[in-house]
Amino acid sequence: MDLEKFSYGFYLAGNNFDYKMNLNPVLGMDGNKNLVESKSTYSFGAGLIGKMRLNEFFDLRIEPGLHFVQRDLTFNTFDNSNQYTGGSNYNPPFTPLAEFTDTDSKKIVKSTYLDVPILLEIHGDRWYNSRPYAAAGINYLMNLQSNETSESDNQQNVFRTTTHNFGWSAEIGIQFYFERFKLTPAIRGTFFTNNELVADKATTPPYWSPAISTLQSRAFMFVLKFE
Numbered sequence: 187m188d189l190e191k192f193s194y195g196f197y198l199a200g201n202n203f204d205y206k207m208n209l210n211p212v213l214g215m216d217g218n219k220n221l222v223e224s225k226s227t228y229s230f231g232a233g234l235i236g237k238m239r240l241n242e243f244f245d246l247r248i249e250p251g252l253h254f255v256q257r258d259l260t261f262n263t264f265d266n267s268n269q270y271t272g273g274s275n276y277n278p279p280f281t282p283l284a285e286f287t288d289t290d291s292k293k294i295v296k297s298t299y300l301d302v303p304i305l306l307e308i309h310g311d312r313w314y315n316s317r318p319y320a321a322a323g324i325n326y327l328m329n330l331q332s333n334e335t336s337e338s339d340n341q342q343n344v345f346r347t348t349t350h351n352f353g354w355s356a357e358i359g360i361q362f363y364f365e366r367f368k369l370t371p372a373i374r375g376t377f378f379t380n381n382e383l384v385a386d387k388a389t390t391p392p393y394w395s396p397a398i399s400t401l402q403s404r405a406f407m408f409v410l411k412f413e
Contacts, residue, residue: 250301
C-alpha cells in the first residue's frame, strides 16, 4: 500500500482544546493576578485522509476533518474594571452594571472547526510490521460557530470569535501494518497563529473582550488513523 501514488483513509481524534491568552495589563489583570481564566475540555473529531507518495521517505497528506469543541471562560473583571468608569487609555467612559451575575462572569464557548491541514510526512524504514514517522504542516480552520457577524455580544451572552483562522501542526506516530489496512496511533499539536478575538461593541462595558489582548486556540490530539 505504501508504493501506491495515491491512497486514502479516515481518522478519529480525541481532542483537548484550550485558549492561550495575553491579557490587557489594566483591564485583564490586577497586579500579577489574571482576571480571565480559560478551562479546557475534552472533545472529539473525525476526518478523511488523502495521501500522495513523493518518494521513499516523504509523503504529502491532506486530512480535512471536523472538531467539536467547548471551552469555559471565567471573567473576574467586574470590580477591577469599575475603577475606569470615567475612561482610560484602554476604554471609553461607561455606565457600570448594577451586578455581575454568573451568566456575565462565566462564558461557555462552543466551536465547530472545519480543519484542513496539509502535512509533509517523513518516515523511517519499515521494521517488521511497524514504521515510525513525523509530520508537520499548515492548517486552515473555519469556525462554524464563531458568531463573528452576530449583532449581539458579551452583554447579551454571545462570545464572538473569528470565522477564518490559520495555524500550524506537528505530529508523531507509529504506523502498524495489517493484512488489509494500516493502523496509525499518533499525537498531534495544532496552534493557531491569528488573534481569534472579536471585540465587543463600543457601547458595551469593558468587562469582557477589552480585558483580552490576544486569544489563540491550541489543541493536543490523540489520533487513530485507518488507511
